[in-house]
Amino acid sequence: MARKSTRKLWAEHIARGGGKLPASKQAKPSLGVQFEGLVLGIDSSLRGSGFAVLDYKPNGKIRVLESATLKLKPSLTQIECLGAIGNQVEDFIDQHTFRHVAIEQTIYVQNFQTAQILGAARGAAIAVASMRGLPVFEYAPLRVKQAVAGAGRASKEQVARTILSITGADLISRLDESDAAAVALCHAYTWRGE
Numbered sequence: 332m333a334r335k336s337t338r339k340l341w342a343e344h345i346a347r348g349g350g351k352l353p354a355s356k357q358a359k360p361s362l363g364v365q366f367e368g369l370v371l372g373i374d375s376s377l378r379g380s381g382f383a384v385l386d387y388k389p390n391g392k393i394r395v396l397e398s399a400t401l402k403l404k405p406s407l408t409q410i411e412c413l414g415a416i417g418n419q420v421e422d423f424i425d426q427h428t429f430r431h432v433a434i435e436q437t438i439y440v441q442n443f444q445t446a447q448i449l450g451a452a453r454g455a456a457i458a459v460a461s462m463r464g465l466p467v468f469e470y471a472p473l474r475v476k477q478a479v480a481g482a483g484r485a486s487k488e489q490v491a492r493t494i495l496s497i498t499g500a501d502l503i504s505r506l507d508e509s510d511a512a513a514v515a516l517c518h519a520y521t522w523r524g525e
Contacts, residue, residue, distance in 0.1 A: 363523030365389045368430040369396070371423055371460070372515025374507055375434060375452040377412050378403045381507025382419060384427055385498075385515035393516070395500035396427070398508035409448065413455040420459040432460040432467045433518035435475060435510065470517050475510075478517040 367389055374381040383398040401419045403412045423429075434456060437449045460467050473483035480493045491502050491509035497516065502509035 366430070366519045366522045366524070369427055370515045370518050371420075371427070371429050371432045371465075372511040372513070372518070373420070373432065373434040373456050374510035374514060375416060375449075375456050376507075377409065377416075377448050377452045378405070379507055380416055380419070380452065380456070381505070381509070381511035382423060383502075383508055383512035383515055384423065384429075385512060385519060387516070387519035393498050393519070395494070395498045395502070395512050397423075398500065398502060398505070398512060400505055400507045409451065413451055416452055416455040417459045420456045421463075424460065424463050424465065429465055431518060431522070432457075432465050433514045434467060434469055435514045436469045436471045438472055468518055468522065470514055474521075475513050475517040478520050479513045 366387055368387065370385050370387065372381075372383040372385055380401045381398070382401070384396040386392075386394045386396050399419070401415060403415055407415070420432075434453060437446065437453060457467050470478075476485040476490060477483040479485075479497075480490050482489075485493075487506045487510065488503065490513050491506060494509050494512045494516070495501050495503065498512065500512065502512060
């Protein structure tokens with residue numbers, strides 16, 4: 332008896348009506364439920380991390396409730412800086428009831444040591460949020476700028492001005508905080524749940 336090829340077996344299966352789900356089981360297109368609530372935005376680096384608490388309502392009411400820049404002295408060791416980043420994230424989590432945490436992905440850098448340091452700073456923030464049971468979402472810098480300012484190559488100042496026009500929060504002189512608010516806003520704009 333000759334063996335039938337997989338292609339021939341599949342063709343026979345389809346011809347018998349196989350492969351179709353009953354109407355009640357077919358997937359229905361859905362964009363999902365839009366984000367609503369508090370999101371902690373984080374723009375991490377070893378010595379200058381930005382944080383922003385964004386309250387997002389789909390009806391257009393968008394506010395930055397709180398923001399901070401964690402500036403760390405060069406005299407601190409890398410380990411001390413990572414601990415300070417973790418403590419800052421923990422403080423925000425203790426003060427607010429977040430649905431999600433959004434963090435900027437590491438930018439491309441040619442220096443391996445710089446990439447390691449940036450990754451460690453992100454890891455310190457992510458680990459605390461994860462241990463506290465919060466879902467963490469990562470966004471590429473170009474995606475954040477495109478979602479917030481409409482252009483992936485927007486300057487930090489353009490992003491800050493857009494944050495000001497959308498939320499009323501003047502973070503133009505605090506660009507790390509503005510970047511954190513932009514990450515949070517990107518998440519609120521683009522996340523869809525069930």
